[in-house]
Amino acid sequence: MRDLVLSLFPGIxxxxxxFEEAGFCVVRGPDLLWGGDVRAFSPPAGRFDGVIGGPPCQRWSPLANVVRAVHGEDGVAPDLIPEYQRVVAEAAPRWFLMENVIRAPEPAVPGFVVRSETVNNRWCGGEQNRVRRFSFGTRDGAALRIQTEALNPFVFRPAVTTNSGGRRKVAVLDENGRQRGKRGHADDARLQWRQLGEMAADQGVPPDFVARLQEHGAFTSKALRTGIGNGVPLAMGRAVAAAVLRAIGQSAEAAA
Known part of the structure; x- marks a missing residue:
């Protein structure tokens, strides 16, 4: 029987x-995309074998400095990593996995030893250049060894973002600290608009999955772009899920 897993900040x-493809049974927790709030959520203790998820990364991305310069500290997304840590502590699983950008702090949960590994989606067979850090927490300190391919695509696609993709905005300020223009003046700093289908393809999302969401009206186009842009590329997710399977299997063998 595969592990029962609680997914936090699941998005779409x-x-x-x-993880479902790898055989895990996944139960999704609350998400703002669905009208839920993790801050009002408390899981039952001892019911879940594992917890996965990626708290919002906006506060820890380079773009956060631009937002601070334009809108002040109140304009920056809140840090929800403490909420992730709280839920893990309450759920008391055997293991947990947190995904985030490299600049984000590693999770710290009492009773768990955390080991982190940084991986690029290109190393997992995807064309999109997207780097993320996966922090794996266990009671015995098992390592998460993500298998990557020997050869990476020489020609690659830029990272998908919730707005479109490509390069980030660049804030240009005048002598009084006010922003000039909307996107800076360098051509290579401009965000190039990308179609929803192109974003989904770069993330490895099956076309029929997006088509079903559109057909039933579950999301607006903006919400779909947010969900796809914030997600973990499927190629990367598959490599990570396989690594978790190996790690928990080795831990079980050692304990036997």
Whole structure:
């Protein structure tokens, strides 16, 4: 029997999809995309074998400095990593996995030893250049060894973002500290608009999955772009789910 897994900050479920393909049974927790709030959520203790998820990364991305310069500290997304840590502590699983950008702090949960590994989606067979850090927490300090391919695509796609993709905005300020223009003046700093289908393809999302969401009206186009842009690429998710399977299997063998 595969592990029962609680997914926090699931979005549209791209990381969940990879873990389900690997045989895990995934239960999705609350998400703002669905009208839920993790801050009002408390899981039952001892019911879940594992917890997965990626707290919002906006506060820890380079773009956060631009937001601070334009809108002040109140304009920056809140840090929800403490909420992730709280839920893990309450759920008391055997293991947990947190995904985030490299600049984000590693999770710290009493009773768990955390080991982190940084991986690029290109190393997992995807064309999109997207780097993320996966922090794996266990009671015995098992390592998460993500297998990557020997050869990476020489020609690659830029990272998908919730707005479109490509390069980030660049804030240009005048002598009084006010922003000039909307996107800076360098051509290579401009965000190039990308179609929803192109974003989904770069993330490895099956076309029929997006088509079903559109057909039933579950999301607006903006919400779909947010969900896809914030998700873990499927190629990367599959490699991580396989690594978790190996790690928990080795821990079980050692304990036997």
């Amino acid at each position: 479920g791209l990381l969940d999809m990879a």
